[in-house]
């Protein structure tokens with residue numbers, strides 16, 4: 001998938017197919033995309049825990065985690081900006097392979113830390129989308145125009 005098409009067509013998906021596992025090489029690709037993210041002074045202050053359904057207890061939308069084919073928890077001391085870069089790298093690499101994803105806000109940081117054995121910065125759920133999207137059926141510009149986002153004119157100051 002072309003990079004801008006991946007960026008423009010990516011949506012946060014909360015419903016995953018229950019009958020399709022993510023192949024190991026795709027899981028590795030997703031994790032490697034996180035590893036490759038830049039971070040402040042290249043500190044890379046994170047580990048990537050492959051989570052399980054127990055993490056559902058710690059998030060606002062438990063079903064996202066319960067129904068996911070893969071849950072990745074970013075654990076450690078990384079700055080918020082670095083966590084965002086790392087998470088988006090993983091989600092875009094996943095989407096490039098047809099795997100949808102969603103970030104999960106943490107409702108109970110104490111419980112999340114207990115499960116993960118460290119400070120939890122982000123919980124990402126991944127899976128093949130229940131409703132398939134024909135990504136290549138639209139141009140990146142069409143995906144961009146359809147996105148529920150503020151128009152560029154409102155965001156850019158010249």
Ligand SMILES: Cc1cc2nc3c(=O)[nH]c(=O)nc-3n(C[C@H](O)[C@H](O)[C@H](O)COP(=O)(O)O)c2cc1C
Pocket residue numbers: 010011012013014059060061064102103104105106148
């Ligand atoms: C830090 C963060 C936490 C989020 N937490 C949740 C969450 O707890 N549950 C959920 O369903 N979506 C969560 N989301 C996803 C947002 O709702 C989503 O990014 C936004 O609605 C845009 O969705 P779209 O890309 O499908 O248009 C979170 C996103 C971010 C960046």
